[in-house]
Amino acid sequence: MTEFRCNFHNHTVLSPCADLTMTTENYINFLTKSSLDWISITDHNSSANVRNYKKIIEENSGIKVIPGIEVQSIEEVHILVYFEHTHECEEFGKIIEESLIIKSYNQEKLGYQILTDESGEFSEIIDSPYLGSSSSYSVDKIFSMAKKYSTAVVPAHIFRANGLITQLGIPPKINFDAVEVKSEKEMEKAKKIGYSKFIFGCDSHFPQQLENISCYIEADSRNFQNFQNSLNSEKVIPVWQP
Ligand SMILES: [Zn+2]
Ligand SMILES: [Zn+2]
Numbered sequence: 001m002t003e004f005r006c007n008f009h010n011h012t013v014l015s016p017c018a019d020l021t022m023t024t025e026n027y028i029n030f031l032t033k034s035s036l037d038w039i040s041i042t043d044h045n046s047s048a049n050v051r052n053y054k055k056i057i058e059e060n061s062g063i064k065v066i067p068g069i070e071v072q073s074i075e076e077v078h079i080l081v082y083f084e085h086t087h088e089c090e091e092f093g094k095i096i097e098e099s100l101i102i103k104s105y106n107q108e109k110l111g112y113q114i115l116t117d118e119s120g121e122f123s124e125i126i127d128s129p130y131l132g133s134s135s136s137y138s139v140d141k142i143f144s145m146a147k148k149y150s151t152a153v154v155p156a157h158i159f160r161a162n163g164l165i166t167q168l169g170i171p172p173k174i175n176f177d178a179v180e181v182k183s184e185k186e187m188e189k190a191k192k193i194g195y196s197k198f199i200f201g202c203d204s205h206f207p208q209q210l211e212n213i214s215c216y217i218e219a220d221s222r223n224f225q226n227f228q229n230s231l232n233s234e235k236v237i238p239v240w241q242p
Contacts, residue, residue: 008040008066009080009156009180009201013122014049016111016132018205024056024120030210031061040221042068042080042201045100045131047093048115051086056120060212064222069093070156072132073139074101077155078162081142082203084150084224092149096142102133116204139164143174152177152228153200159186165193178231184240197231200238201240213239 011018013025031039041053047069054065067089068082104127107113113131117123137145139155141198146153155164158179165171171193178197181187187198200215216237219226230236 004037004217004219004222005035006038006217007036007202007204007210007212007214008038008068008082008199009042009070009214010039010204010210012041012042012049012053013112013114013116013232014046014131015044015126015205016105016107016113016125016130017044018111019207020112020114021207022205024053024116026207027053027057027210028060030207031057031063034211034213036063036213038066038217038227039063039070040066040082042070043131044070045072045096045135047089047132048097048126050089050093052116052118052120054086055118066224069096071096071142072134072162073142074134074136075139075167076134076162077139077167078157079139079142079164080154080156080199081146082154082224083226084192088149092146095145096135096137097129097131099135099137100129100131100133101136101160102130103128105130105132114115130197140174143176150224152231154178154180154231156180156201157182158190161163171195177228178236182241184238187238197234198238199231201238202241212241213216214241215239
């Protein structure tokens with residue numbers, strides 16, 4: 001068994017709120033300075049940069065990347081969906097993108113949405129839809145749509161802005177694979193409302209955050225089954241961020 005150092009919540013230059021320096025080059029620079037082993041790419045409402053970032057990171061750092069997306073539901077709840085397969089993440093991402101409510105937006109004010117090519121170069125600026133928008137699907141619907149694939153579905157930062165509990169008040173009767181919390185206090189609070197399976201992410205929007213380890217997973221290898229098993233058996237070990 002190896003104890004893998006992980007951070008499963010990171011944005012790229014595609015997310016309008018992420019810094020323009022969240023390039024593949026900076027991912028490599030900062031990730032290779034860190035001791036991370038296993039991460040995920042989770043842009044807002046799109047998975048269009050996942051394939052290229054995954055390929056470049058895995059080839060240049062030896063770090064394993066889980067394809068992911070952070071969906072915003074119609075209730076404005078952020079939900080992380082982790083996929084076993086990149087092509088399924090892309091298919092799901094397209095469905096989410098098409099469902100976004102806000103089509104055009106002020107790029108200068110709200111941030112650019114940038115696609116990168118196979119070598120990590122900027123290839124296109126996406127001006128529609130606005131990826132910071134809500135999808136027209138509910139939390140319930142997003143969960144059932146995501147579960148048609150091999151996925152782990154995890155509400156993000158549940159007690160923060162756009163968190164499940166912040167937005168809905170009471171926890172819905174949905175069997176999530178885990179919930180994301182940001183502190184020990186939040187974890188205790190989540191346990192009191194019935195949650196027992198957790199994940200811990202840095203929600204990186206700036207390159208400096210890419211160095212942070214947010215949790216450990218003990219497994220014999222970094223495959224999706226082991227990731228899911230660790231969530232389901234409550235074996236993800238937190239590293240609390242200052
Ligand atoms: Zn979020
Ligand atoms: Zn995020």
